[in-house]
Amino acid sequence: MAIDSLDLKKSEGLMEKDNSLTEFQETLREAAGILNYPPQVFEFLKKPMRFLEVSIPVRMDNGKTEIFQGYRAQHNDASGPTKGGIRFHPDVTPEEVKALAGWMSLKCGITGLPYGGAKGGIVCDPRKMSLDELERLSRGYVRAVSQIVGPTKDIPAPDMYTNSQIMAWMLDEYDHIREFDSPGFITGKPIALGGSKGRETATSKGVLYTLEMVCELKKLSLKNLRVIIQGFGNVGSYLAKYLYDLGAKVVGISDVLGGLYDENGLDIPYLLENRDSFGIVSNRFKNSITNQKLLEKECDVLIPAAISGVIHKQNASSLSCSIIIEAANGPTTKEALKILDEREILVVPDILANSGGVIVSYFEWCQNNQGYYWTEDTVDERLKEKIIESFLNVFNTSKQHGVNLKIAAYIEGIQKLAEASRLRGWLKC
Incomplete structure (x- = not known):
């Protein structure tokens, strides 16, 4: 296992x-x-x-x-x-x-x-x-x-x-x-x-669809986009494969022991084939670098997909990317986000970018309750629809209030909680 x-x-x-x-x-x-x-x-x-x-x-x-x-x-x-x-x-x-x-x-x-x-x-x-x-x-x-x-x-x-x-x-x-x-x-x-098809890859697919929305808004092409993925577990590895297949250049990946970087793009299928059950592969290469150095390597998109707090006030000024997609929970600290905003680096927050997992978990729960199970294409189609709708709502809220995407995502989320609590008579708001 x-x-x-x-x-x-x-x-x-x-x-x-x-x-x-x-x-x-x-x-x-x-x-x-x-x-x-x-x-x-x-x-x-x-x-x-x-x-x-x-x-x-x-x-x-x-x-x-x-x-x-x-x-x-x-x-x-x-x-x-x-x-x-x-x-x-x-x-x-x-x-x-x-x-x-x-x-x-x-x-x-x-x-x-x-x-x-x-x-x-x-x-x-x-x-x-x-x-x-x-x-x-x-x-x-x-x-x-x-x-x-x-x-x-x-x-x-x-x-x-x-x-x-x-x-x-x-x-x-x-x-x-x-x-x-x-x-x-x-x-x-x-x-x-009773599990759902598409659940294992759901978080990675959600991050991918989020990145596609960012590329559409910024008029970028995924093909040859230089991406670093910090993390090569379930989420990071599937995401690396999807991006590789779509023609993006995954120039860096990392695991607990270190990172690998190649400005021309890594051979993702080879790395997937040779990693162990804990997602570790960097120990097979003599030219591996530290996780910290990998985060600061040049790329277009940085995707932290491991643990929290990896982007902080000590390294936020040293990042060499223009877009950050938070696949992990809480990878960017509040102090770091302020620095990134000043540098005009777009950060798509975790509570939006990595929501694919809970969306398809909801689909699984629905299928269990119905006793009727969907095809993987149906799951992916409905997941993409949800991600796009959620992204656009957050993006429009950020424009409306003049705030970054993280604050906008909190605004979107808190409104539903507050309204449900008000309707139940728990709060006056």
Whole structure:
């Protein structure tokens, strides 16, 4: 089983201190202010409605029992059941999970999905665990959170370093607990268990469609466009292949051990064939460079597709690109964005650019509820339609309010949350 991954550690100075929750709240406050919302709107939306911390005992292969910490944040359920992934990572924190849940709420608002945001995480290093240990951990997590999740409450999905097999174990455990088959409990499942065609590639496809919209607006051609993708896990690798096939020059990619750069374009099919199950390939080459140096190499488009905080105030002035598409969650800090705005570098925010995953998760949930499954062409067609509509809404909002795309995306997202909360009688706004 391959774990979709890139970086299982925060290294090479790529990460600042995790300020994701603070940055979410600061940008949320700014968007609420532009909309002239009363203070209680921000106070209500700045943190999750619910946050659960659990301890998960797991019997390890050596016979000992280890206790793992797990979290589930449900940001807001005014628009419908909450929705969000579960990540396995040694650096998972409550603050990160809360911020990710908030971002997911905004993402669902931007894309018009009948969901609020949620997120889960377990503090662990899946590289150091066997398949049996991962299965026991996955099942233990479901037992710990089973009372607050479900197909009409909170629908989990894959996230960083989890995959369809882990979703299958979680589905099976939930079915045992509830004593009935409930495919709509979780998305990102294997096709044989009710998963959707196109789900595994959905985030990458969404980033691609977003880039195509940017190229159309800027009158650029994808062919020979020089692209660097920071990250070669699930999202980055599929995206690299799509861009390569369309004639773009993927001049740089990176993994946890380093980066590869060639101004003439990398041989993406060769790299895909030779990477390991953790997306690592740079160790096969003597001319690899650091992740930091790769970010600063010359290109037209930089796509951070790994971890948060990789573009910060120390390196924002050194980037040599004109467009940034955020495929990862929170890769650009607030201070860095200010520098990039001054340099007139266009940044397409994560809550817009990487929304393909939750959109197709929604499609999977719909198919589960209907008991009728779509073709991959239908999934892709509807995904592209959603991405284009969402992008244009955010773009037009940025022009209307004279703000960058990130603030515009927050404005789009917060309006739906606030309106749903008002209609329920929770807020006056």
